[in-house]
Amino acid sequence: MxxxxxxxxxxxxxxxxxxxxxxxxxxxxxxxxxxxxxxxxxxxxxxxxxxxxxxxxxxxxxxxxxxxxxxxxxxxxxxxxxxxxxxxxxxxxxxxxxxxxxxxxxxxDVDAVKRAEENKKLTEQGIVPPGVHPDAEWDEGDSEWVHGAKDAKGRKLGPYKYWRADGTLCNECVFENDKPHGPFKRFHESGDVSQDGEFVKGDLHGPRTWYASDKYTTERMHENGVSTAIRKTVMMYEHGRVVGVKHYDGQDRRVVPTTGEPYPDRPQNVPVEAEYREDMKQWSHVHLDVAGERHGLSRFWLPDGELLWEGEYVDGSRQGLYRSLAKDEYLDPAVRFDEGRFDQGEACDVWTLLDADRAVLLSRDLGVAQFEDELSESQVLTNPPRPASAWREYAETCLKARKHREAVLAMARAVASDQLVAPMHDLLERVALPRTLKNARGTAGEVLENASNSWAALAGALVRGGDVAMLLRGCAVLLDQSDKPRAALDFINAAMLLAPERADYLFTRGLILLNMGLDAHALKDAEGLAKVEPDTADFLRAYTRGLFPVFDFWPGKETPHSTYNDLPEKPAQSIGAIQRIVQKYATRLQKIRTELQGRFKAGVSMPWMPPDLSALLPEGPVELVEDEVEVGEDSVAVDESLAVAGVGLPDLVRFARADWSALTWLLWSCGESKLVMPKKVASPANFGHAAGMSSQRLWRARDRRVTGGRGAKASGAASFEFEGVAIDAVHPQLVGIVEQHYSETQAMFYWLADSDNVSPWQDNLRGS
Structure with missing residues (x-):
C-alpha cells in the first residue's frame, strides 16, 4: 500500500x-x-x-x-x-x-455494517428492525424508534428506550408527567455508554458525563475544538443551567480541552471556585443569573495568579465598581492599576490611575453615564450646522451637567467650524483618560468593530481614552448612514484636523460629500487620496461618475447591438399608450427632482440635477398606479409609485438614472432624438437590437455581481462600457448601479414589445 x-x-x-x-x-x-x-x-x-x-x-x-x-x-x-x-x-x-x-x-465489522444497512432499509419501510422492541414506534422528529408506557392522560411515564434506525440502542431514561425525571444513559453503537446523568423534572441536574470510544460511533464528543485526547467530559448542571465543565484523559487526569495537556496548577491566591479558561489564558470566577448572564462579582487572573480585573455585574451589564491591571496602557508608565465605576455598562464618575503601591497618580471625572436614547436625540447629532461659538457654548452647558460625552461631541463640531483644535485637546485633558497611542487605538478599534452603530459605545469610548480621530470618524459614518450628511461632514472634518496624517480619511469624507451631492468636492478628495491609496481613489472616482451622470439624450451616444435571437422588430404598443408611459416616467423624475432640489438652498443649481420635464406634463403630474391587473390570462401586480421622502441622495440619483435611461430609450424607440412628446411611432431599424442590448447588458451586470463574470467568460458574452469602464472592470460594489440602470430599461422594452402588457412596472417584467 x-x-x-x-x-x-x-x-x-x-x-x-x-x-x-x-x-x-x-x-x-x-x-x-x-x-x-x-x-x-x-x-x-x-x-x-x-x-x-x-x-x-x-x-x-x-x-x-x-x-x-x-x-x-x-x-x-x-x-x-x-x-x-x-x-x-x-x-x-x-x-x-x-x-x-x-x-x-x-x-x-463489515458484517455489522451490512446488518445496520439492512435495518435502515426496514426502518424506511416502517418495519421494526431486529433488536428493537416489537411494540416500538418511529419518532419522525428525533429519527429514532421509541418504546415506553403512558399514563391515563397520554403522558410518558416510567422507563423509556430509544433505538437508532439501524436497530442499535441509543438511549434509556425515565419519565414522569411527560418529562424526563431520573437517571439516563446514551450508548455508542457498540453498546458502550456514551453519556450518563440525571434529570429532575425535565431539567438536567448534577454531573452529565460523556465517554469517548475507540470504536466507530456516531455519538458526538470531540467537537468545537475539543481534543481527541479527551476521553471523558463532566459537565455540571444546576436545574438545567451549566455551572462547570471538566475534561479528563485516558488516565483519568484532568486536562485542558483543546490540547489534552495537563490542567495547570492553581496559584495560591486564586480561589478553588475559579476555572482556567484556556481560550483566554486566564483563571476566571464568574457568577451567573438564571438566564446565564453575569451577575454579581466577576474576577479574572493571569496564569501566574495576578489579578487581571474584577467588576460587578447586574443581569449581564457592568454595574458598580471595577478595577484592573493596567500596565503599559496609560501615558504615565508608572500606572499599574486603574479603578472606577460603571453604570449599565458605561464607564462613569471618577476614575483613578494608581502605581504599583496603589498610590493615586491621576484622577479623571468621566461624567455621568449617557445612554442610547438620550444621545440619539442630542442636538449635537442633528444635521443643521451652527457657528463654532454656539457649539462651544453647548459644550459648556453639557460640562456643567457632567455630560462629558456630549461635550466632547459638541467640541468636535466646533473644531470643524473654526478649525481650532487646541480647545478640544484642553477638554480631553479634563474629561478623558490619557491612554498611550497604541492602547487608545485598540480601545477605539474594539468599539468600532463590535458596536459601531451605538452612540453610547462611541461616545463612551471617547471619555475612556479611545483614539478621538478614529471614534469621530465612526460617528461620521453612523451619521452618514442615518442620512445626516451635514453633521457627518463636521465629524470627519474634525477627525482630519485632529489627525492630519491619516490621509485615508479622505475616502470617508468623499463618500459623505457624495451623499450631499458635492461631486466636485469628492473628486478633489480622490486626488488627495490617490497619493496614499490609489485603488481606493479610483473607486471613489468611479462611484462619482456612476452616481452623477450627465442627463442628456443617452441613446444618441449608443449604437445598439445584440447577439440575442428572436428580437422584436418594432414596438407593439400604441402611440397613446406610449405617451401615457412617457408621462409616468416624467412624473417620477419630476418627483425625484423636486425632492433633490429641496435638499439644497433655493437658487442652488447642481450640474448633475435631472432636467425639468414639466414640458412633458402640460396638465401636471399623472397618477402613478398601485393595482392588480389582468395581462392575458394572468393577474399581475403593478406598482408605479415611488417613495422619495427620507431616501438618501445617492439612492434618489440612482432612481433618476434608471428612469432616465428607460425614458430616453422609449422616446428613441418612437424615432425621437430629444426630450419631446412623440406624436407617432417611427421606430429605428435597429429597434430589436436596442431591446436585446438592454437584456444582454442586464445579464452581464448580474453575472458580474453573482459570479464575478465567470458565466460571461464561459459563454464568450460580449463586454460593454459603463461610464467609460468595461463591465468586467467595474468595482463589485458599484455593479448594482449598472444592474438597476439596465433593469429599468429592460422592463420598458418588455412592456413596449408586447401589446398585452399594461405597464413597465408590472412585477412579471422585472427580475429576469
Missing part, C-alpha cells in the same frame, strides 16, 4: 475500493477552498497509516463517480471495506479527528 493518496478514476475505483482492507476516499475539486485546505491533512494522515489506502476523486474529472455516490458538497469523505461503505461525512476535518476516525474504522 502507498503512503501517499492515489488518484482514482472510474476504471480504478472498483478494484481499489473492493479490496478487503480499509480504503478512504476524498471527493474534491480544484476550485473548492476547503478541499485545498483539507488535502495536506489527508496526505499527512496517509503517511501515518500505511496499512490503509487513501484515494482521491476529482469530482470535475470524474462526474459519473460523484453522481453515483450522490456527492452534493465537497470535500466528502467516504470509507470502504470490501466494497461496502462503512463511513461517509462532508466537510473538511481536523488532523486529530481524521486520525481518530481512521483508527476507529480499522475495527469496523
Amino acid at each position: 502507498s503512503e501517499h493518496p492515489v488518484d482514482l478514476t472510474a476504471e480504478s475505483f472498483e478494484q481499489t475500493t473492493g479490496a478487503p482492507g480499509l480504503v478512504l476516499v476524498d471527493f474534491w475539486a480544484e476550485w473548492c477552498g476547503p478541499c485545498r485546505n483539507f488535502a495536506p491533512i489527508f496526505a499527512a494522515t496517509a503517511q501515518k497509516h500505511p496499512d490503509v489506502v487513501f484515494g482521491k476523486v476529482d469530482t470535475e474529472a470524474e462526474q459519473d463517480l460523484a453522481g453515483r455516490f450522490e456527492v452534493q458538497s465537497i470535500p466528502t469523505l467516504m470509507a470502504f471495506k470490501g466494497g461496502v461503505v462503512v463511513h461517509r461525512s462532508s466537510g473538511a476535518m481536523p488532523a486529530a479527528r481524521l486520525d481518530a476516525l481512521v483508527k476507529s474504522l480499522k475495527s469496523v
Whole structure:
C-alpha cells in the first residue's frame, strides 16, 4: 500500500475500493477552498497509516463517480471495506479527528455494517428492525424508534428506550408527567455508554458525563475544538443551567480541552471556585443569573495568579465598581492599576490611575453615564450646522451637567467650524483618560468593530481614552448612514484636523460629500487620496461618475447591438399608450427632482440635477398606479409609485438614472432624438437590437455581481462600457448601479414589445 493518496478514476475505483482492507476516499475539486485546505491533512494522515489506502476523486474529472455516490458538497469523505461503505461525512476535518476516525474504522465489522444497512432499509419501510422492541414506534422528529408506557392522560411515564434506525440502542431514561425525571444513559453503537446523568423534572441536574470510544460511533464528543485526547467530559448542571465543565484523559487526569495537556496548577491566591479558561489564558470566577448572564462579582487572573480585573455585574451589564491591571496602557508608565465605576455598562464618575503601591497618580471625572436614547436625540447629532461659538457654548452647558460625552461631541463640531483644535485637546485633558497611542487605538478599534452603530459605545469610548480621530470618524459614518450628511461632514472634518496624517480619511469624507451631492468636492478628495491609496481613489472616482451622470439624450451616444435571437422588430404598443408611459416616467423624475432640489438652498443649481420635464406634463403630474391587473390570462401586480421622502441622495440619483435611461430609450424607440412628446411611432431599424442590448447588458451586470463574470467568460458574452469602464472592470460594489440602470430599461422594452402588457412596472417584467 502507498503512503501517499492515489488518484482514482472510474476504471480504478472498483478494484481499489473492493479490496478487503480499509480504503478512504476524498471527493474534491480544484476550485473548492476547503478541499485545498483539507488535502495536506489527508496526505499527512496517509503517511501515518500505511496499512490503509487513501484515494482521491476529482469530482470535475470524474462526474459519473460523484453522481453515483450522490456527492452534493465537497470535500466528502467516504470509507470502504470490501466494497461496502462503512463511513461517509462532508466537510473538511481536523488532523486529530481524521486520525481518530481512521483508527476507529480499522475495527469496523463489515458484517455489522451490512446488518445496520439492512435495518435502515426496514426502518424506511416502517418495519421494526431486529433488536428493537416489537411494540416500538418511529419518532419522525428525533429519527429514532421509541418504546415506553403512558399514563391515563397520554403522558410518558416510567422507563423509556430509544433505538437508532439501524436497530442499535441509543438511549434509556425515565419519565414522569411527560418529562424526563431520573437517571439516563446514551450508548455508542457498540453498546458502550456514551453519556450518563440525571434529570429532575425535565431539567438536567448534577454531573452529565460523556465517554469517548475507540470504536466507530456516531455519538458526538470531540467537537468545537475539543481534543481527541479527551476521553471523558463532566459537565455540571444546576436545574438545567451549566455551572462547570471538566475534561479528563485516558488516565483519568484532568486536562485542558483543546490540547489534552495537563490542567495547570492553581496559584495560591486564586480561589478553588475559579476555572482556567484556556481560550483566554486566564483563571476566571464568574457568577451567573438564571438566564446565564453575569451577575454579581466577576474576577479574572493571569496564569501566574495576578489579578487581571474584577467588576460587578447586574443581569449581564457592568454595574458598580471595577478595577484592573493596567500596565503599559496609560501615558504615565508608572500606572499599574486603574479603578472606577460603571453604570449599565458605561464607564462613569471618577476614575483613578494608581502605581504599583496603589498610590493615586491621576484622577479623571468621566461624567455621568449617557445612554442610547438620550444621545440619539442630542442636538449635537442633528444635521443643521451652527457657528463654532454656539457649539462651544453647548459644550459648556453639557460640562456643567457632567455630560462629558456630549461635550466632547459638541467640541468636535466646533473644531470643524473654526478649525481650532487646541480647545478640544484642553477638554480631553479634563474629561478623558490619557491612554498611550497604541492602547487608545485598540480601545477605539474594539468599539468600532463590535458596536459601531451605538452612540453610547462611541461616545463612551471617547471619555475612556479611545483614539478621538478614529471614534469621530465612526460617528461620521453612523451619521452618514442615518442620512445626516451635514453633521457627518463636521465629524470627519474634525477627525482630519485632529489627525492630519491619516490621509485615508479622505475616502470617508468623499463618500459623505457624495451623499450631499458635492461631486466636485469628492473628486478633489480622490486626488488627495490617490497619493496614499490609489485603488481606493479610483473607486471613489468611479462611484462619482456612476452616481452623477450627465442627463442628456443617452441613446444618441449608443449604437445598439445584440447577439440575442428572436428580437422584436418594432414596438407593439400604441402611440397613446406610449405617451401615457412617457408621462409616468416624467412624473417620477419630476418627483425625484423636486425632492433633490429641496435638499439644497433655493437658487442652488447642481450640474448633475435631472432636467425639468414639466414640458412633458402640460396638465401636471399623472397618477402613478398601485393595482392588480389582468395581462392575458394572468393577474399581475403593478406598482408605479415611488417613495422619495427620507431616501438618501445617492439612492434618489440612482432612481433618476434608471428612469432616465428607460425614458430616453422609449422616446428613441418612437424615432425621437430629444426630450419631446412623440406624436407617432417611427421606430429605428435597429429597434430589436436596442431591446436585446438592454437584456444582454442586464445579464452581464448580474453575472458580474453573482459570479464575478465567470458565466460571461464561459459563454464568450460580449463586454460593454459603463461610464467609460468595461463591465468586467467595474468595482463589485458599484455593479448594482449598472444592474438597476439596465433593469429599468429592460422592463420598458418588455412592456413596449408586447401589446398585452399594461405597464413597465408590472412585477412579471422585472427580475429576469
